[in-house]
Amino acid sequence: MSKFKKSILTLFRISFTEFRRWIRNSRLIILGAMLVFIHMLIITPLKECASLMGEPVSAFEAFAALGNSSMTVLIIPVLFLVLMADFPQKDGIDFFYQIRCSKRTWICGQMIFVLETIIFLVMFLAVSSCLMLIGSSTWSGNFSHAVTHFAVAFPENKGSYLQQLIPENLYHHMTLNTAIIHTFFLMTLYFLILAFILLLSALCNSKYGGIIADSLLIISGAVSCAGRMKVMWLFPMAHTISWLHFEEYLKEEIVPIKVSYCYLIGCCVFLFICCMTASQKYQAGKI
Numbered sequence: 001m002s003k004f005k006k007s008i009l010t011l012f013r014i015s016f017t018e019f020r021r022w023i024r025n026s027r028l029i030i031l032g033a034m035l036v037f038i039h040m041l042i043i044t045p046l047k048e049c050a051s052l053m054g055e056p057v058s059a060f061e062a063f064a065a066l067g068n069s070s071m072t073v074l075i076i077p078v079l080f081l082v083l084m085a086d087f088p089q090k091d092g093i094d095f096f097y098q099i100r101c102s103k104r105t106w107i108c109g110q111m112i113f114v115l116e117t118i119i120f121l122v123m124f125l126a127v128s129s130c131l132m133l134i135g136s137s138t139w140s141g142n143f144s145h146a147v148t149h150f151a152v153a154f155p156e157n158k159g160s161y162l163q164q165l166i167p168e169n170l171y172h173h174m175t176l177n178t179a180i181i182h183t184f185f186l187m188t189l190y191f192l193i194l195a196f197i198l199l200l201s202a203l204c205n206s207k208y209g210g211i212i213a214d215s216l217l218i219i220s221g222a223v224s225c226a227g228r229m230k231v232m233w234l235f236p237m238a239h240t241i242s243w244l245h246f247e248e249y250l251k252e253e254i255v256p257i258k259v260s261y262c263y264l265i266g267c268c269v270f271l272f273i274c275c276m277t278a279s280q281k282y283q284a285g286k287i
Helices: 003-023 026-053 061-066 072-083 093-100 103-132 161-165 176-203 207-226 230-234 236-240 257-278
Strands: none
Touching (some): 026 061, 026 072, 061 072, 061 103, 061 176, 072 103, 072 176, 072 236, 103 176, 103 257, 176 207, 176 236, 176 257, 207 230, 207 236, 230 236
């Protein structure tokens, strides 16, 4: 077996070992807390909307609301940070891998692991949110009449939390299918940035610094988005929320979606380079 093939095999062995250990961790009970929050903040209001309008919503609107609600865009990243707080682990089998393979091989294995984890989490959120809406929904790929005409049918509720779940800025400017795709990939990139910061901090032998940095990044993003400050575009959170990119009625983009993809991918690439650079001074086994 060539050295290159052996390195690739080692990468995926590390990622598989990490993912298997992570999926067995008792901390995964936090996913249950996620479902509780999703049901309270997303599912119940959408079912109320369907009941008031006397017609079903689309099951896929649950995930669109999950990625665009002002409440969940704060709670979900915090729960993700709690789930990944001990990433990367630097004892046991990890210490063995760090000794037996190169530092960069171990780091790349950790990156593959975190990508697998994020895709699993986002898929879990998407599927579970859609399934919880069964009974009050259809499987339509378009925004439902119940959501898009709720403000017209109940003008007294204009600006209410129910209407803010899927704001006019969203369904006036893109289809539900497009909103789902953007929500999936933008959320994945956002989580990837948070995880890379944790990894970079650990490589700089200051693991808790990454948790603090991520916490400040989440809080700053949430506060600036809530106040619709121009400075919000400096933080990843604003780029993750699709409806913030558009004016409410005018078919104009405040910030093009493609700019957000470039920003988030650019941050990931920058952090990747920083991790590779930090690997030169990384000391295995040191926290």
